[in-house]
Amino acid sequence: MNRALELAWHGATEWIEGLEHRSVGATASLADLRLSFSAPLPNDGTSAENVIRELIDEAKSGMHGSAGGRFYAWVIGGGLESALAADWLVATWDQNAALYSSSPASAVIEETAGEWIKELLDLPRDASFAFTSGCQMAHMTSLAAARAALLKSVGWNVEEDGLFGAPEIRVLTSDQRHITIDRAVRFLGIGRNAIEQLKTDEDGRVSPAALDSALADSSKLTMLVLNAADLNIGACDPFRKLIPMAHAAGAWVHIDGAFGLFARASRTHRHLLDGVDLADSWATDGHKWLNVPFDCGIAIVRDREAHRAAMTSSASYVAPETAARDQTDWNPEYSRRARGIPVYAALKELGRSGVEALVDRCCAYCTEIVEGIGALPGAEILARPTLNQGLLRFGRPGASPEQNDAVTDATIQRINATGEAFFSGTTWRGRRAMRVSVVNWRTSEQDVTRAIAAGAAVLTRA
Numbered sequence: 009m010n011r012a013l014e015l016a017w018h019g020a021t022e023w024i025e026g027l028e029h030r031s032v033g034a035t036a037s038l039a040d041l042r043l044s045f046s047a048p049l050p051n052d053g054t055s056a057e058n059v060i061r062e063l064i065d066e067a068k069s070g071m072h073g074s075a076g077g078r079f080y081a082w083v084i085g086g087g088l089e090s091a092l093a094a095d096w097l098v099a100t101w102d103q104n105a106a107l108y109s110s111s112p113a114s115a116v117i118e119e120t121a122g123e124w125i126k127e128l129l130d131l132p133r134d135a136s137f138a139f140t141s142g143c144q145m146a147h148m149t150s151l152a153a154a155r156a157a158l159l160k161s162v163g164w165n166v167e168e169d170g171l172f173g174a175p176e177i178r179v180l181t182s183d184q185r186h187i188t189i190d191r192a193v194r195f196l197g198i199g200r201n202a203i204e205q206l207k208t209d210e211d212g213r214v215s216p217a218a219l220d221s222a223l224a225d226s227s228k229l230t231m232l233v234l235n236a237a238d239l240n241i242g243a244c245d246p247f248r249k250l251i252p253m254a255h256a257a258g259a260w261v262h263i264d265g266a267f268g269l270f271a272r273a274s275r276t277h278r279h280l281l282d283g284v285d286l287a288d289s290w291a292t293d294g295h296k297w298l299n300v301p302f303d304c305g306i307a308i309v310r311d312r313e314a315h316r317a318a319m320t321s322s323a324s325y326v327a328p329e330t331a332a333r334d335q336t337d338w339n340p341e342y343s344r345r346a347r348g349i350p351v352y353a354a355l356k357e358l359g360r361s362g363v364e365a366l367v368d369r370c371c372a373y374c375t376e377i378v379e380g381i382g383a384l385p386g387a388e389i390l391a392r393p394t395l396n397q398g399l400l401r402f403g404r405p406g407a408s409p410e411q412n413d414a415v416t417d418a419t420i421q422r423i424n425a426t427g428e429a430f431f432s433g434t435t436w437r438g439r440r441a442m443r444v445s446v447v448n449w450r451t452s453e454q455d456v457t458r459a460i461a462a463g464a465a466v467l468t469r470a
């Protein structure tokens with residue numbers, strides 16, 4: 009056993025050390041990977057050492073360097089040293105962190121991690137929380153609490169009676185929402201047709217006028233889901249105006265703050281999220297800006313009773329809390345790993361000031377990359393970062409928008425093929441764009457220079 013662990017340790021540290029000079033994008037093709045891994049189920053076993061050696065040798069060319077500082081695609085953080093090491097320990101301890109009794113230390117460490125997160129993000133200290141597999145499951149957890157509370161307010165117990173015959177619920181949300189909102193709504197049995205899209209203004213924010221006209225219909229119970237940084241341009245809705253309007257209409261307000269909520273830790277950027285703490289529930293991720301390894305989401309709910317009612321596996325609606333915290337009262341899973349332990353480690357390693365520095369650094373680097381590549385021939389800045397997300401587009405003079413969509417996608421591919429940086433494409437306001445997302449603690453000034461140089465190598469050769 010130890011030999012396999014030693015190999016894994018060497019493979020892991022070599023991988024981390026190689027992040028700086030290896031190609032950021034995976035280099036193996038689908039055919040290569042199938043050649044390595046598609047095989048019949050073995051009849052007889054092989055030594056653990058051989059299994060790990062083969063995994064290390066064969067998988068690495070099919071892995072992106074997303075743990076490194078030159079990866080700017082989607083919104084994917086890296087793993088802080090303490091968080092990664094803590095994650096290894098979580099796997100090694102192999103606890104079932106469902107109950108205090110099944111892993112006492114996990115329960116108490118996660119309890120502290122949840123309290124620290126609420127304090128860092130400056131959200132209500134008496135709110136309940138859960139460490140989920142990601143932001144989508146944090147949405148589902150939060151909206152399950154919303155469903156319980158809204159229906160309870162009209163005398164319907166959804167936990168006992170389900171949704172058949174229940175009063176209708178609708179979900180008002182931004183036209184710039186993340187797709188995981190729709191999935192959470194589907195999983196809760198509310199259905200995608202219950203979603204009513206609110207138009208955003210030129211800054212990507214839901215306008216008070218759009219909400220006002222939607223709220224004029226008071227025939228249904230209402231959830232409102234707002235963005236604390238949308239995935240494309242990091243737009244934050246005007247919470248201080250919208251949330252009181254929604255509350256006056258009896259709506260539950262939920263916030264998608266998958267990465268953006270962490271801007272609350274920055275004195276420079278927290279004004280962008282002014283009033284976000286007025287909401288009823290919040291979903292965020294540990295595996296994005298906090299830089300804990302995949303996977304870790306966090307749900308925070310103001311109405312503890314509704315949260316517990318929606319998630320607990322105990323029969324009683326308002327079972328008294330015992331002295332210790334059983335995670336299964338707050339989480340959608342029963343058996344689970346202790347995802348909060350890497351969060352505890354990350355917060356302890358960084359401290360409040362370290363999170364603030366990380367957020368500010370990422371925002372500054374994002375602006376540098378967007379402006380640096382945006383100044384190159386054939387590039388256009390579509391959205392200058394207000395936070396850590398920006399958009400670029402590429403094109404040729406006189407070409408049609410459709411042709412420039414193709415140019416944009418081809419340019420992204422060519423930049424990625426340099427191996428120096430890795431970006432993803434997105435569709436924004438109907439047109440293709442390159443998204444620049446900076447959330448990794450490892451990203452350095454040198455990485456930024458390399459990204460701009462990769463853009464220059466492609467665009468000046470075009």
Ligand SMILES: Cc1ncc(COP(=O)(O)O)c(C=O)c1O
Pocket residue numbers: 082083141142143144145186188237238239264265266267293305
């Ligand atoms: C704004 C936003 N919301 C939600 C999600 C979904 O997060 P997860 O993949 O952790 O479920 C993402 C992921 O990129 C996101 O950027």
